[in-house]
Amino acid sequence: MTIHIYSDSFGVNYGSGTWPFExxxxxxxxxxxxxxxxxxxxxxxxxxxxxxxxxLLFKPQDTIIVLLSDQKxxxxxxxxxxxxxxxxxxIAEENRRTRKENQYEKxxxxxxxxxxxxxxxxxxxxxxxxxxxxxxxxxxxxxFKDYKFLVFTCFSLDNFTxxxxxxxxxxxxxxxxxxFESLKSPNFYYYPVPIxxxxxxxxxxxxxxxxxxxxxxxxxxxxxxxxxNNKEPDISWxxxxxxxxxxxxxxxxx
Amino acid sequence: MTIHVYSDSFGQDYGSGAWPAELxxxxxxxxxxxxxxxxxxxxxxxxxxxxLEDSSDRHSPLIKSLDTIIVLLSDQKxxxxxxxxxxxxxxxxxxxxxxxxEPNTDAGHTLLAHLKQNLSLVFPTFIRDEGMYIxxxxxxxxxxxxxxxxxxxxxxxxxxxxxxxxxxxxFRKFNFLVFTCFSLDHHTxxxxxxxxxxxxxxxxxxFNYLNxxxxxxxxxxxxxxxxxxxxSEEILDNHMTVEQNEKFALFCGAILxxxxxxxxxxxxxxxxxxxxxxQGTEPPPPTFIYE
Numbered sequence: 001m002t003i004h005i006y007s008d009s010f011g012v013n014y015g016s017g018t019w020p021f022e023x024x025x026x027x028x029x030x031x032x033x034x035x036x037x038x039x040x041x042x043x044x045x046x047x048x049x050x051x052x053x054x055x056l057l058f059k060p061q062d063t064i065i066v067l068l069s070d071q072k073x074x075x076x077x078x079x080x081x082x083x084x085x086x087x088x089x090x091i092a093e094e095n096r097r098t099r100k101e102n103q104y105e106k107x108x109x110x111x112x113x114x115x116x117x118x119x120x121x122x123x124x125x126x127x128x129x130x131x132x133x134x135x136x137x138x139x140x141x142x143x144f145k146d147y148k149f150l151v152f153t154c155f156s157l158d159n160f161t162x163x164x165x166x167x168x169x170x171x172x173x174x175x176x177x178x179x180f181e182s183l184k185s186p187n188f189y190y191y192p193v194p195i196x197x198x199x200x201x202x203x204x205x206x207x208x209x210x211x212x213x214x215x216x217x218x219x220x221x222x223x224x225x226x227x228x229n230n231k232e233p234d235i236s237w238x239x240x241x242x243x244x245x246x247x248x249x250x251x252x253x254x
Numbered sequence: 255m256t257i258h259v260y261s262d263s264f265g266q267d268y269g270s271g272a273w274p275a276e277l278x279x280x281x282x283x284x285x286x287x288x289x290x291x292x293x294x295x296x297x298x299x300x301x302x303x304x305x306l307e308d309s310s311d312r313h314s315p316l317i318k319s320l321d322t323i324i325v326l327l328s329d330q331k332x333x334x335x336x337x338x339x340x341x342x343x344x345x346x347x348x349x350x351x352x353x354x355x356e357p358n359t360d361a362g363h364t365l366l367a368h369l370k371q372n373l374s375l376v377f378p379t380f381i382r383d384e385g386m387y388i389x390x391x392x393x394x395x396x397x398x399x400x401x402x403x404x405x406x407x408x409x410x411x412x413x414x415x416x417x418x419x420x421x422x423x424x425f426r427k428f429n430f431l432v433f434t435c436f437s438l439d440h441h442t443x444x445x446x447x448x449x450x451x452x453x454x455x456x457x458x459x460x461f462n463y464l465n466x467x468x469x470x471x472x473x474x475x476x477x478x479x480x481x482x483x484x485x486s487e488e489i490l491d492n493h494m495t496v497e498q499n500e501k502f503a504l505f506c507g508a509i510l511x512x513x514x515x516x517x518x519x520x521x522x523x524x525x526x527x528x529x530x531x532x533q534g535t536e537p538p539p540p541t542f543i544y545e
Binding site: 041042045046049074077114116117124132135139143171173177179180 | 413
């Protein structure tokens with residue numbers, strides 16, 4: 001049996017001490033990480049679908065863990081690096097606090113108009129894109145009943161999207177009222193607390209390249225293991241509150 | 255009790271003889287049509303969400319207990335580009351950025367003629383010389399949007415269906431009946447700009463499990479039920495003959511009453527799916543998709 005992980009940087013590293021490594025040990029299973037830092041849900045889901053279409057890749061009782069990153073990490077065609085997808089929509093927002101441009105903005109601000117068109121065209125329904133990704137994965141789990149699906153989001157379902165003027169979002173009421181309990185089934189579990197809200201913001205030197213400390217990696221592996229064993233997971237280690245709660249002109253690098 | 259319809263032109267209210275009017279009589283319920291021709295799923299879902307939010311706020315909600323919500327999901331490619339002169343012009347825009355539709359080619363001329371012919375009937379004040387081809391100047395932007403959406407856009411209407419299923423769990427006092435107007439692919443995989451490499455999973459998907467006491471998804475697209483306009487019969491502005499309108503109303507009524515619907519009248523022929531008959535690598539002569 002194998003654990004297959006699709007993610008951004010939160011699940012990319014599987015060296016000693018990381019949660020994928022620890023989870024593999026706990027479950028005595030091989031772990032394969034398909035994650036890549038800075039990528040978004042489309043990147044992960046595309047890879048998952050390609051793998052699901054391969055009849056030889058998964059075996060019965062395998063586990064698929066999906067960490068859905070920010071839906072705004074889209075694959076603009078001019079990106080030089082995949083991890084550049086983060087924060088792109090912010091470049092096209094007007095009235096941001098003026099500050100010194102970083103290299104990133106300098107490189108991509110020539111595409112400001114195109115970015116704005118993409119945001120305008122996606123429109124208010126884009127607020128729900130990760131909700132749709134979760135329900136889509138739920139449908140997939142019904143089709144592949146021999147595999148277990150465990151789904152997280154890395155950030156909140158909104159993650160500032162509603163604050164971006166270019167998406168023209170007027171209300172987030174329904175998003176905040178949504179409950180996902182109905183999706184739970186023997187081979188599908190969506191955990192509604194975003195990973196970032198579990199671990200808070202760690203400095204680079206405190207984490208092991210996946211934004212979690214050693215201890216948090218161990219605890220997150222235990223949480224995944226408990227869910228996969230249909231047990232109540234320990235959540236006592238979650239940081240008490242989210243480390244950021246207001247929209248600012250800062251880029252959101254994770 | 256009221257039936258609320260969210261749709262493109264297939265469910266726009268066309269008065270007597272149209273399926274909403276027939277369904278109103280059959281179910282003895284008021285039918286409110288929130289559709290608009292040429293719009294896409296985002297347009298419809300946005301309106302539905304606003305109504306659902308409104309319903310949980312007000313003392314006199316717009317959607318009440320035991321009301322029915324019928325959603326006709328149109329082509330996901332009907333997106334709301336900011337420079338469109340009218341909501342109903344969302345259809346076919348992505349086609350303008352595909353290389354095969356250069357106006358100086360035979361294919362382009364065919365498309366142009368098609369555009370003029372179809373759109374001048376619907377938007378007479380909008381159409382001047384070139385119809386929708388005035389948007390050709392945005393081709394680089396359209397291509398960027400398609401490239402950015404990428405291969406996962408193939409699944410956008412699948413996601414819309416599963417999203418509606420989740421909403422049905424949230425709003426258990428409403429009945430949800432969901433259709434797609436076209437196939438789930440509806441040429442999307444043939445558009446080079448989306449970079450779609452495979453449709454295998456899409457075609458293997460099974461939606462049966464979604465059907466619950468207050469949610470029903472009909473997997474046959476409406477356009478496959480009613481077929482193409484042959485020119486021999488009179489059709490209403492919702493692309494169905496009077497008889498098809500009546501049958502479609504009966505079909506909806508049967509599902510809403512938990513009866514087996516009659517499907518014997520389905521044409522089972524893609525009415526606007528030119529790519530379906532051309533499985534080669536080269537695209538067929540362009541047929542602009544305007545409904």
